[in-house]
Amino acid sequence: MKTKSEYILNGSSIKSEKSFYNQVEKQLTFGLTWKIGRNLNAFNDVLRGGFGRFDCDEKIILKWKNFKKSEEYLSQAFLNRVLEIIDESENITFIKVN
16 A cells, blocks of 8 residues: 655744745645646645646645644634635645644
């Protein structure tokens, strides 16, 4: 059985929606000649895979370390929607690390 790859978002680097998308792009994409969209639809697409780090629908582990730091800076509505998208992604095993 193939071991799930693990990707880490660093909450200490997430201090705005812009820095959230920058962190997503840095950690979950590779080799793109263009920037991903800075919106939740694009985030959902990236989670499905196929953007250079993992294949489409490949099962992965997504860790969000220093999650509490992100909570200090992101609006609750935005953060709730991000967590919903992650939860709805069947290929993602999500781990919050405070």
